[in-house]
Amino acid sequence: MAGPNSFYGPLDPAPDAGYVDAPPRMGFFTDTSVCIGCKACEVACKEWNAVPDDGFDLLGQSYDNTGGLTANSWRHVAFIEQPGRPSSGGCGSGSPGGGCGCSSGASGQATTTPGAFAGLPSGPPASAHAAAVASQTVPDTGTEPGVGPAFDALAAAATTASVLDNSQFLGMPGSDLPGRTSEAPREDFRWLMMSNVCKHCTHAGCLDVCPTGALFRTEFGTVVVQSDICNGCGYCVPACPYGVIDRRQDDGRAWKCTLCYDRIGDGLTPACAKACPTESIQYGELDELRERAARRVATLQEQGVTEARLYGNDPGDGVGGDGAFFLLLDEPEVYGLPPDPIVTTRDLPAMYKRAGLAALAMAATAVVSFLGSRS
Amino acid sequence: MSTVPDRRQSSRRRDGGATSSRRRGDRSMVPPADFRSYYGRPVVKPAPWHHDIPAYLFTGGLAAGSSLLAAGGAATGRPALRRAGRVTALGAVAASGYFLINDLGRPERFINMLRVAKPTSPMSMGTWIFSAFAAGAGVAGVAEAAPMLPESLRRLLTPLGTAGGYAAAATAPALATYTAVLLADTATPSWHEPYPDLPFLFAGSALASGAAVGLIAAPTAETAPARRLAVAGAALELAAGHRVENAYGLVSEPFHQGKAGTLMKAARLLTAAGGVGALLGRRSRTVSVLSGLALLAGSVATRFGVFEAGLASARDPKYTVIPQRERLAARGPADAPKETPVDTPPPAGPLAPGA
Numbered sequence: 058m059a060g061p062n063s064f065y066g067p068l069d070p071a072p073d074a075g076y077v078d079a080p081p082r083m084g085f086f087t088d089t090s091v092c093i094g095c096k097a098c099e100v101a102c103k104e105w106n107a108v109p110d111d112g113f114d115l116l117g118q119s120y121d122n123t124g125g126l127t128a129n130s131w132r133h134v135a136f137i138e139q140p141g142r143p144s145s146g147g148c149g150s151g152s153p154g155g156g157c158g159c160s161s162g163a164s165g166q167a168t169t170t171p172g173a174f175a176g177l178p179s180g181p182p183a184s185a186h187a188a189a190v191a192s193q194t195v196p197d198t199g200t201e202p203g204v205g206p207a208f209d210a211l212a213a214a215a216t217t218a219s220v221l222d223n224s225q226f227l228g229m230p231g232s233d234l235p236g237r238t239s240e241a242p243r244e245d246f247r248w249l250m251m252s253n254v255c256k257h258c259t260h261a262g263c264l265d266v267c268p269t270g271a272l273f274r275t276e277f278g279t280v281v282v283q284s285d286i287c288n289g290c291g292y293c294v295p296a297c298p299y300g301v302i303d304r305r306q307d308d309g310r311a312w313k314c315t316l317c318y319d320r321i322g323d324g325l326t327p328a329c330a331k332a333c334p335t336e337s338i339q340y341g342e343l344d345e346l347r348e349r350a351a352r353r354v355a356t357l358q359e360q361g362v363t364e365a366r367l368y369g370n371d372p373g374d375g376v377g378g379d380g381a382f383f384l385l386l387d388e389p390e391v392y393g394l395p396p397d398p399i400v401t402t403r404d405l406p407a408m409y410k411r412a413g414l415a416a417l418a419m420a421a422t423a424v425v426s427f428l429g430s431r432s
Numbered sequence: 433m434s435t436v437p438d439r440r441q442s443s444r445r446r447d448g449g450a451t452s453s454r455r456r457g458d459r460s461m462v463p464p465a466d467f468r469s470y471y472g473r474p475v476v477k478p479a480p481w482h483h484d485i486p487a488y489l490f491t492g493g494l495a496a497g498s499s500l501l502a503a504g505g506a507a508t509g510r511p512a513l514r515r516a517g518r519v520t521a522l523g524a525v526a527a528s529g530y531f532l533i534n535d536l537g538r539p540e541r542f543i544n545m546l547r548v549a550k551p552t553s554p555m556s557m558g559t560w561i562f563s564a565f566a567a568g569a570g571v572a573g574v575a576e577a578a579p580m581l582p583e584s585l586r587r588l589l590t591p592l593g594t595a596g597g598y599a600a601a602a603t604a605p606a607l608a609t610y611t612a613v614l615l616a617d618t619a620t621p622s623w624h625e626p627y628p629d630l631p632f633l634f635a636g637s638a639l640a641s642g643a644a645v646g647l648i649a650a651p652t653a654e655t656a657p658a659r660r661l662a663v664a665g666a667a668l669e670l671a672a673g674h675r676v677e678n679a680y681g682l683v684s685e686p687f688h689q690g691k692a693g694t695l696m697k698a699a700r701l702l703t704a705a706g707g708v709g710a711l712l713g714r715r716s717r718t719v720s721v722l723s724g725l726a727l728l729a730g731s732v733a734t735r736f737g738v739f740e741a742g743l744a745s746a747r748d749p750k751y752t753v754i755p756q757r758e759r760l761a762a763r764g765p766a767d768a769p770k771e772t773p774v775d776t777p778p779p780a781g782p783l784a785p786g787a
Contacts, residue, residue: 064552118471125473135470266617268556269544288544289537292555295479295618295746304480309537390753393470397756401617401624402552408613408627415612415631416605418668419500422639423601426660427504 065403067372070259074274082278083321085330085338085381086346087252088353089392090365092337094120094250098132101332105317106131109305125393126253128305128312132329135392137249251383251392252329252338255280255301255314256369259377260400263293263302263313271311278343279316279380287311298376298398316380343380354384362386368394375399467757469749476619478746484535486739488528489611490641490732492562493634495524496608497642497665499569503601504657505646506594513658515576516649517642518597522573525566532562554614561610565603571596608638615742621752622745623738625683632672633734639665640703641731647710647724652717659710662727666707669734670700676738683751686741695737702730 062068071079102108111129116122119136126133257279264272264280271287274280282293282302289309293302302313317327321340325331330340339346350367357365368389369379375398389396469475479485502517504510533542546563550556575593578586609631616627623630643665646658677687677696687696706727713719745751 116471121471137470262619265552266555268548268550268553268559269541270548270550271544286541286544286547287538288541290545290555291480291535291537292553292614292618294477295620295623295742298476298619300475300477300619303477304537311537388468390468390475390749390757391470393473393475393749395475395752395756397760398619401619404624404627405552405554405613405617408554408616408631411628412606412609412613412631415609415635418632419496419605419608419635419639422664422668423500423504423661426643426664427508427657429657429660 062377064265064405065260065400066377068259068377069278070274070377071276071278076276079276079278081342081344082380083316083341084257084278084343084346084379085254085316085327085340086350086384087254087381088337088339088350088384089249089251090337090353090357090362090384090386091335092134092250092252093335094134094136094248095334096123096134097332097334098252098329098338099123099130099134101328102132102314105320105328106315108312126255126299126301126303126313128303128308131254131312131314133253135249135251135253137387137391139247139249139387249386249391251385252333253392253394254329254381255316256299256376256382257314257316257380258400259372259380260402261376262296262298262400262402263311265400265402265405266292266296268292275318277316277318277321279318279321281315281318282311282313284310284312296401298395298400314381346382350382350384357384375403467750467753469753472749474747475749475752476621476746478743479618479620480537481535481739483736484531486736488531488535489634489735489739490637491524491528491531492611493608493638493731493735494641494645494728495521495528495565495569496604497638497640497661498524498645499565499572499597499600499604499642500639501642501646501658501661502572503597504661505650505654506597508657510650510654510657512650512654513646514597516645518569518572518576518593520642520645520649521569521600522576525562525569525573528562529566554610554617558607558610558614561603561606565600565607568596568598568600568603572600604638605635609635615738618742619752620742620746621683621755622680622686623742625680625755626676629672629675629679630738632668633676633738636665636668636670636672637731637734640669640706640727641665643710644706644724644727644731647720647727652715652720655720659714662710662723663707666703666710666727666730669703669730670707673700673703673734682754683745686744686748686751687737690740690744692737692741692744695733695740699730699733699737702726702733706730 060068060073063073069079069082071082108131109129111123111127114122114124116124118124119138121134121136123130123133259278261272261274261280264274268290269286269288271283272280272293273283287310289304289311291304291311293311294304302311304311317325317329320327326340330338339349341349347370350370354365354367364386366385367382368385369376369382372378377400383392383394385392385394498517498520500517502514502521505513505515505517533539536542545556545559548556549560572593575589575596578589578593581589612630612634613627615623616630618624639661643658643662646655647662650658673696676684678684686692703726706723706725706729709719709723709726713723
């Protein structure tokens with residue numbers, strides 16, 4: 058069972074853990090380029106797994122009021138607000154989705170905005186204008202919400218705002234595609250959203266260090282805590298290179314995503330993937346997901362999204378590849394992910410060796426101390 | 433209207449602070465002055481342990497060191513060293529057991545630790561080492577009560593105590609050093625990176641604290657070996673500590689800052705003073721006792737200092753991100769993941785205008 062790569066390197070974890078005729082390894086591919094930040098995954102996970110409330114905190118970190126993966130949050134949607142990038146043409150090319158956002162040339166001129174947005178094009182934010190324009194262009198569908206009084210009020214507000222400041226943000230979402238009209242150009246701004254989850258590592262630090270055997274490898278290659286065995290020693294918490302698994306305070310035990318072990322055994326899709334409205338979270342056989350992800354990243358690169366990259370898909374990485382991997386649009390640490398995680402137990406043989414040496418030195422010191430002249 | 437935040441300003445404020453929003457320049461072998469993070473939040477989680485764990489690091493080391501002292505005393509006919517060592521080891525082992533169980537999230541399930549023997553888990557290995565040690569040290573400690581017992585029991589207990597004492601001494605070096613592996617086998621940067629030196633630090637600390645028991649409890653006529661042990665232990669603790677605190681670049685930094693910095697500094701001073709006192713206070717019982725106390729306090733400070741430094745390194749994402757970035761850079765561009773040059777505008781996404 059235990060092979061040369063049992064502790065580090067590419068591996069199919071279920072057979073290595075002793076399963077005979079294990080089913081294919083299952084996993085998640087989370088494509089952040091289509092995540093809309095709806096948090097349906099967070100809610101569905103809590104519902105299905107009966108995960109307790111994690112507090113009603115307002116963190117002031119964009120729309121993220123969850124904060125991170127904890128014992129009480131097994132899916133976490135990260136929100137990153139980024140300024141666009143400067144361009145040589147003085148045109149708002151920082152727009153994330155649409156290349157040049159000011160095709161009409163009406164706005165997006167470079168200004169002297171200080172701070173993080175220095176030198177970036179700035180114009181009136183799109184939303185209010187877009188809403189105002191939309192209120193006049195969207196045909197009356199006869200349904201709610203159609204073009205009603207609410208839209209007129211919005212239009213009035215947007216008009217007032219533009220008179221006053223031309224850059225007031227009213228907090229209202231637009232209903233038109235950004236950049237469609239010259240009055241509603243793309244902003245010098247982009248959102249990154251990512252639904253984070255346990256990576257179900259090929260070489261899982263949490264599982265390696267668990268002293269009770271509460272953490273185990275399932276036949277699907279995933280990593281699950283048996284809550285009836287966990288005694289809350291907490292060792293798995295600092296062992297995880299992604300900071301996923303966590304000890305629940307009132308309960309004392311460690312908890313994390315199970316990849317819906319109780320669902321996938323019955324051929325069901327995990328709750329988060331089932332609830333995801335944009336298929337940002339895709340569940341399936343890991344081999345197939347990896348192929349799909351490679352195609353997706355190639356497509357995006359072709360379309361000019363050169364910053365698209367896969368994270369955790371490589372079986373040669375420091376954790377032997379993740380069972381749940383991601384397509385990201387920026388560097389991993391921007392999303393709170395480690396740029397180069399390595400399972401801590403890779404170095405365990407070396408650690409034991411050093412400890413053995415230290416133990417020998419200790420014994421020798423004691424012997425020598427007592428061998429000296431009697432007094 | 434004035435209360436409505438300007439979108440750009442609020443974005444800037446929310447962008448995780450200046451350190452995380454500034455862009456990094458060309459990658460080089462020089463440690464980047466800056467890094468990016470998600471709102472400055474930690475990447476790895478700090479261990480959820482309370483003061484029980486560093487307290488156990490000390491009592492476990494003390495038990496190991498004093499059992500070695502006791503075995504040495506028994507082997508060379510120094511009854512005061514033997515007695516002090518065995519009684520201390522028994523007390524320290526009992527305290528260790530309490531700390532270990534009390535820190536569990538589910539203390540009533542402590543026995544689950546004995547479900548498996550798992551070499552990949554230093555805590556599992558440590559449980560078995562601790563159990564074996566505790567059995568030996570327990571018998572040896574109880575045997576010290578033999579003079580108070582009737583003759584028949586005494587005759588049974590004394591050889592058992594001798595055997596238990598040697599058994600404990602045989603497992604003591606493992607007990608004192610496995611805790612270093614326990615801390616190092618985590619993703620906590622300031623515990624993992626110094627793994628080559630941490631066991632020597634803990635071994636030295638254990639020897640010094642064990643020897644301190646001899647300095648405090650034994651008459652000066654018997655303390656010569658304890659003195660040598662104290663000096664050697666203090667020297668090892670100081671030397672290995674110096675490496676842990678200085679040889680590991682960025683992840684050595686938490687050992688100099690905040691609570692950990694204060695503790696490590698106190699540990700250095702106390703251990704050095706204790707070592708010098710042990711060396712010079714040959715004839716003075718007072719100096720011996722003071723040296724012993726200084727060594728014990730130094731050992732406590734070392735354990736709490738290392739513990740706190742690790743927690744601090746986990747709480748700040750810079751200790752996770754920057755070394756990993758350096759590692760990627762050192763591996764070379766061929767192997768590094770594809771990066772976008774920072775000045776290239778992010779081009780069309782899936783929602784292109786007019787799509």
